[in-house]
Amino acid sequence: MKVDIKPIGFFYTDTEKIPRHWTVSDASGVICLEKEYTKAARDIKVGQNIIVIFIFDKSRGFTKDDLLQTPLHKNKKMGVFSICSPVRPNPIGMSVLNVFAINGNKISVNGIDMLNGTPIIDIKPHIKDKYDCPSCSETMETK
Amino acid sequence: MKVDIKPIGFFYTDTEKIPRHWTVSDASGVICLEKEYTKAARDIKVGQNIIVIFIFDKSRGFTKDDLLQTPLHKNKKMGVFSICSPVRPNPIGMSVLNVFAINGNKISVNGIDMLNGTPIIDIKPHIKDKYDCPSCSETMETK
Numbered sequence: 535m536k537v538d539i540k541p542i543g544f545f546y547t548d549t550e551k552i553p554r555h556w557t558v559s560d561a562s563g564v565i566c567l568e569k570e571y572t573k574a575a576r577d578i579k580v581g582q583n584i585i586v587i588f589i590f591d592k593s594r595g596f597t598k599d600d601l602l603q604t605p606l607h608k609n610k611k612m613g614v615f616s617i618c619s620p621v622r623p624n625p626i627g628m629s630v631l632n633v634f635a636i637n638g639n640k641i642s643v644n645g646i647d648m649l650n651g652t653p654i655i656d657i658k659p660h661i662k663d664k665y666d667c668p669s670c671s672e673t674m675e676t677k
Numbered sequence: 678m679k680v681d682i683k684p685i686g687f688f689y690t691d692t693e694k695i696p697r698h699w700t701v702s703d704a705s706g707v708i709c710l711e712k713e714y715t716k717a718a719r720d721i722k723v724g725q726n727i728i729v730i731f732i733f734d735k736s737r738g739f740t741k742d743d744l745l746q747t748p749l750h751k752n753k754k755m756g757v758f759s760i761c762s763p764v765r766p767n768p769i770g771m772s773v774l775n776v777f778a779i780n781g782n783k784i785s786v787n788g789i790d791m792l793n794g795t796p797i798i799d800i801k802p803h804i805k806d807k808y809d810c811p812s813c814s815e816t817m818e819t820k
Contacts (some may be wrong), residue, residue, distance in 0.1 A: 535683060535684060535796060536681055536682065536683065537680075537682040537732055537768070537798075538679055539679065539680040539682055539767050539769075540678060540679065540766075540767065541678060542766050542767070555804075555807070557804060557805075557806050557807040558807045570741065571744065571758075571766065573744045573745060573756060574744040574745070574756040574757045574758045574766070575756055575758050575759075576745075576756045577755045577756040577758075577759035577760075578756065578758060578759055584758075585771065587730075587767075587769060587771070589680055598713065601714070601716045601717040602716060602717070602719075612720045613716060613717040613718055613719045613720040613721065614717045615714075615717045615718050615720075615721060615727075615799075615800035615801070615802075616718075616720035616721055616802050617720075617802065618801065618802070618804070622799060623683075623685050623714065623717070623798075623799070624682050624683065624685070624730075624798045624799050625680070626682075626730060626769075626798065626799050628728065628730070628771065628801060653678060655680075655766075655767045655769065656758075656765060656766070656767050656769050657758035658758070658761065658771060659758075659759050659760065659761070661698075661700060661761070662700075663700050664698070664700040664701045
């Protein structure tokens with residue numbers, strides 16, 4: 535099985551030292567959507583958190599030696615499904631970013647941990663519980 | 678640009694009515710990892726929440742008519758990047774699930790919203806802030 539994934543846009547930043555994780559980042563950058571997707575971003579609001587899914591396109595290929603990896607500043611090996619390493623069976627990353635400006639197809643975000651030029655493959659609303667869900671209603675909640 | 682994505686395993690459930698979103702689900706199922714990835718799951722613990730990334734393999738193809746969609750039980754169209762629809766530019770889904778049992782390559786999870794047979798492409802730790810991060814240390818936090 536192969537899935538044909540294509541970027542919806544690319545991420546750009548002039549930050550020189552990219553923070554290792556969005557939870558410890560106050561760096562910023564811009565997601566430039568392909569023009570054809572601008573309309574799909576019209577309900578993203580300034581101030582909102584969004585989930586950004588991207589490709590670790592600079593990561594080397596995954597081998598069975600990477601099933602366990604020693605995370606930065608940890609002293610023991612851990613299974614790759616319990617850590618945030620960019621070297622993964624599928625090179626997919628996920629960050630929760632804060633939107634601070636929107637200008638057409640350009641979404642400015644803070645809290646970034648992606649390299650300059652990173653291909654973006656999806657944006658989703660950041661939903662923590664049922665009350666965050668845009669399609670929630672009392673009807674659904676009592677379902 | 679095409680990315681070669683392959684399943685790390687598949688999800689199985691006998692739940693007949695799949696809840697529409699993990700935030701409103703108390704249904705359960707099992708992630709069966711391909712045997713080659715069993716070791717990569719060894720640090721996943723019972724009781725833990727995990728992020729599961731999967732393919733909406735039953736979704737029809739995305740067209741420009743899907744840039745705006747009317748979510749279930751909403752009365753207005755919204756941009757696809759602000760809703761959880763399975764019809765997306767890239768058919769990638771993400772759920773936060775709770776692990777209630779682990780048996781070798783089988784991870785039993787609660788809160789599921791995936792269809793029986795769904796291909797799983799990544800599992801990540803559920804990190805909400807820097808204190809959840811397995812590789813966090815004081816050294817990193819003051820970086």
